[in-house]
Amino acid sequence: MARFMDVHSGMNGIDQxxxxxxxxxxxxxxxxENVHFLHAWADPATGKVFCLSxxxxxxxxxxxxxxxxxxxxxxxxxxxxxx
Amino acid sequence: MARFMDVHSGMNGIDQxxxxxxxxxxxxxxxxENVHFLHAWADPATGKVFCLSxxxxxxxxxxxxxxxxxxxxxxxxxxxxxx
Numbered sequence: 001m002a003r004f005m006d007v008h009s010g011m012n013g014i015d016q017x018x019x020x021x022x023x024x025x026x027x028x029x030x031x032x033e034n035v036h037f038l039h040a041w042a043d044p045a046t047g048k049v050f051c052l053s054x055x056x057x058x059x060x061x062x063x064x065x066x067x068x069x070x071x072x073x074x075x076x077x078x079x080x081x082x083x
Numbered sequence: 084m085a086r087f088m089d090v091h092s093g094m095n096g097i098d099q100x101x102x103x104x105x106x107x108x109x110x111x112x113x114x115x116e117n118v119h120f121l122h123a124w125a126d127p128a129t130g131k132v133f134c135l136s137x138x139x140x141x142x143x144x145x146x147x148x149x150x151x152x153x154x155x156x157x158x159x160x161x162x163x164x165x166x
Contacts, residue, residue, distance in 0.1 A: 005124055005133055016163050023165045039166045041088055041135070043159035050088055050133065076126035080099050082106045083122045
């Protein structure tokens with residue numbers, strides 16, 4: 001399993017309820033592709049949402065987001081991290 | 084204190100040692116601006132690096148990155164998150 005950061009644009013005005021609903025929609029089907037979403041961060045002012053996940057590959061993450069109703073094509077494989 | 088996600092581009096080929104060195108350079112001066120970097124994620128293949136921080140405002144984060152030698156202008160205020 002690898003880690004990925006994907007980026008959604010255009011989600012301006014999303015609120016906490018909307019973010020939780022989107023995350024739940026992903027979570028309910030993520031097992032279909034062996035994806036697990038770990039965290040999501042949103043900036044309603046610019047419409048950017050960042051999602052961190054574990055998955056077999058990029059396409060698996062993108063398919064779950066698409067099926068859940070919030071498709072994106074911007075995704076990065078996280079090979080390195082520090083805290 | 085608010086939370087921010089900033090994005091660096093063009094760091095292609097960065098390795099674990101380089102990411103840790105960049106993070107350390109930030110950490111050594113972050114107190115000057117009351118910034119605290121929480122986590123960084125890197126994709127050496129595309130050169131993208133994402134940094135999560137707590138700070139008084141966006142400009143404080145950007146000043147620390149600039150002083151540490153890895154400036155960026157792309158930053159988002161994280162008003163919402165889920166895990």
